[in-house]
Amino acid sequence: MALFTRRVLQRLIFENATFLTKDQRQRHADAINRGGRESLAFEWEIVVLNALNRVFRVEHESERRSARPDAVALDRHSGEELFVADIATIFESGRNEANPFAEFQQAVAARAQKLGLAGHTLGFKIGGHKEGGRGKEVMRLRLPPLNAIG
Known part of the structure; x- marks a missing residue:
């Protein structure tokens, strides 16, 4: 990857x-x-x-x-x-499952295409916050849970 x-x-x-x-x-x-x-x-x-x-x-x-x-x-x-x-990615410590950005992006592009829009031209700005104690902080994006995307 x-x-x-x-x-x-x-x-x-x-x-x-x-x-x-x-x-x-x-x-x-x-x-x-x-x-x-x-x-x-x-x-x-x-x-x-x-x-x-x-x-x-x-x-x-x-x-x-x-x-x-x-x-x-x-x-x-x-x-x-x-x-x-601090430099962090959403992929740290398996957090991608809790931050399903790729799945969200694909779902939005698919919906845009159904509406006749060019889904590949959409951009996203998604906020988030850090969770966890000192030294174990992980990024949590403001996205719906994986089972709600689709």
């Missing part, structure tokens, strides 16, 4: 060596090599961290006010903290 080629991910992991520890890079590589849905979350983490590092100075999983966020973006010159971010 990879979105990026192995070669691209290897290059990004290598580039991320400027701000990631060897253990962090190894954890990314191991997760990608395992494959499966969880690897998608690591793919995005690698890509987003790399993109942020092109604009800001990035710290990954650094201790901040009793939390360890995925990314802390700092001004390259002053070192001022600009923003803190």
Whole structure:
């Protein structure tokens, strides 16, 4: 279910060596090599961290006010903290079943087609919120349950 080629991910992991520890890079590589849905979350983490590092100075999983966020973006010159971010996908920890976006998208496209509309031109902006305790937060999208889609 990879979105990026192995070669691209290897290059990004290598580039991320400027701000990631060897253990962090190894954890990314191991997760990608395992494959499966969880690897998608690591793919995005690698890509987003790399993109942020092109604009800001990035710290990954650094201790901040009793939390360890995925990314802390700092001004390259002053070192001022600009923003803190956690990088997550709905596929983490099997949450796709609770967040049936693909099924929702297909159902809306099918209904649009029945009405004579071009379903492939529709766009979606779906809100959500995080559930769970610290360190075990998961994204919950504002979508109907899977059995109500169709």
